[in-house]
Amino acid sequence: MTEYHADLILTGELLIDGLGAPPVSPGMVAIAGRQILYAGSASAAPPLSGARRIDLGKACLLPGLIDMHVHPTYYWEEPDAATYTYEPEGSLVYSPVLIALLAAGNLREALMAGVTTARDTGAIDSIMFDVKRAVEKRWIPGPRLYVAGRLIVPTGGHVHYLPGLANQADGPYGFRRAVREEIRAGADFIKIANNGADLTQEELNAAVEEAHRLGKKVACHTSKPPSQRMAIEAGVDTFEHGTPTPEEIDLAVEKGITWTPTLNISQEYLRWCESRWKAAEEGPIGGDRRREIERAKWRREWEETSAYLERKRTSMEYALRAGLRLAVGTDSWMGQVRFSAIADELRWLVEYGCSPLQAIQAATAWPAQAMGWSEIGTLEPGKLADVIAVEGDPLRDIRAMEKVVLVVQEGEVVKSPSH
Numbered sequence: 052m053t054e055y056h057a058d059l060i061l062t063g064e065l066l067i068d069g070l071g072a073p074p075v076s077p078g079m080v081a082i083a084g085r086q087i088l089y090a091g092s093a094s095a096a097p098p099l100s101g102a103r104r105i106d107l108g109k110a111c112l113l114p115g116l117i118d119m120h121v122h123p124t125y126y127w128e129e130p131d132a133a134t135y136t137y138e139p140e141g142s143l144v145y146s147p148v149l150i151a152l153l154a155a156g157n158l159r160e161a162l163m164a165g166v167t168t169a170r171d172t173g174a175i176d177s178i179m180f181d182v183k184r185a186v187e188k189r190w191i192p193g194p195r196l197y198v199a200g201r202l203i204v205p206t207g208g209h210v211h212y213l214p215g216l217a218n219q220a221d222g223p224y225g226f227r228r229a230v231r232e233e234i235r236a237g238a239d240f241i242k243i244a245n246n247g248a249d250l251t252q253e254e255l256n257a258a259v260e261e262a263h264r265l266g267k268k269v270a271c272h273t274s275k276p277p278s279q280r281m282a283i284e285a286g287v288d289t290f291e292h293g294t295p296t297p298e299e300i301d302l303a304v305e306k307g308i309t310w311t312p313t314l315n316i317s318q319e320y321l322r323w324c325e326s327r328w329k330a331a332e333e334g335p336i337g338g339d340r341r342r343e344i345e346r347a348k349w350r351r352e353w354e355e356t357s358a359y360l361e362r363k364r365t366s367m368e369y370a371l372r373a374g375l376r377l378a379v380g381t382d383s384w385m386g387q388v389r390f391s392a393i394a395d396e397l398r399w400l401v402e403y404g405c406s407p408l409q410a411i412q413a414a415t416a417w418p419a420q421a422m423g424w425s426e427i428g429t430l431e432p433g434k435l436a437d438v439i440a441v442e443g444d445p446l447r448d449i450r451a452m453e454k455v456v457l458v459v460q461e462g463e464v465v466k467s468p469s470h
């Protein structure tokens with residue numbers, strides 16, 4: 052029998068390959084250089100020589116996780132975006148250097164939480180292209196990055212008032228031009244934002260067609276109806292947030308479109324609204340008009356967010372029955388939410404009806420398929436060796452995903468039990 056040379060052999064009690072198959076036990080991943088040589092049952096492995104071995108005991112081996120919706124450069128301290136603006140003199144509150152350093156810290160945290168690939172869904176000017184370069188050069192630790200650049204919005208659309216964040220366009224050719232501008236700047240994919248019907252179907256169709264013509268995938272922010280229907284009709288690759296209806300879900304399934312529901316950030320926002328309204332309530336009663344306005348504002352926000360989350364639950368139930376592909380996206384933009392919230396998003400997916408295996412697929416194989424990233428997403432021979440291990444069995448309790456004990460990125464151990 053041929054003996055294969057591996058550089059690194061990982062063994063653990065369980066192995067989940069990301070393809071949706073039941074786990075194998077005991078599991079083994081053998082790595083040669085940057086690639087997976089073998090992944091599967093340890094007892095069925097071919098003869099292997101020359102390797103460094105890490106035995107992870109009772110841990111479960113999984114593909115490196117993919118976070119499909121991140122903003123490591125967002126420095127909102129509060130959800131009203133007050134810090135995210137120009138100072139009176141016209142300069143950013145934080146310099147681009149400081150924002151890049153914030154991103155570096157966030158990305159390191161995500162990598163240690165098992166995120167080996169992340170999709171940046173919008174940032175100021177060209178900061179993220181440089182951050183991506185720094186990760187590629189191994190100057191800073193972080194997930195492999197796919198970067199959108201600025202959000203493309205119609206004039207006066209989503210976040211147009213936040214400096215450097217939006218590329219505002221109008222008309223089908225204006226949108227084509229904006230797509231070309233972001234690609235020229237270095238975009239790996241295109242991010243369009245539509246709240247309700249800020250832009251026309253014609254504009255959205257043109258943008259999607261132009262991006263696809265140039266070989267780029269499209270993600271679309273769709274927080275309110277009819278933006279989901281518009282995005283699905285235009286044929287985007289992923290639609291973000293929102294509460295799709297059964298008809299929209301059926302059409303998305305038919306077109307092979309993936310949904311990033313971003314559950315955790317809405318749950319966090321709900322908690323934030325509650326804490327603000329309670330804090331205002333505990334203040335002096337009567338006479339304090341400002342407190343009363345505060346209380347009413349956050350109470351209303353809480354009610355709206357609760358109702359939104361209820362509609363999301365209904366959408367999720369139908370999406371799972373219809374077989375809609377889901378993708379994990381944390382979208383952690385508030386200062387008090389940890390950037391490495393991927394385990395929280397997985398937990399919410401399970402809470403909203405996914406099986407733990409489906410939740411794991413939504414963080415591995417499904418996003419890779421949605422984006423055409425054929426080198427990652429599963430534990431299979433020939434794929435890039437992005438491997439993690441978590442303590443315990445995530446299929447029994449998804450909270451095991453919080454306990455990441457090993458991270459291997461392209462064959463390189465970046466976190467291990469001995470670290």
Ligand SMILES: [Zn+2]
Pocket residue numbers: 120122172382
């Ligand atoms: Zn976002």
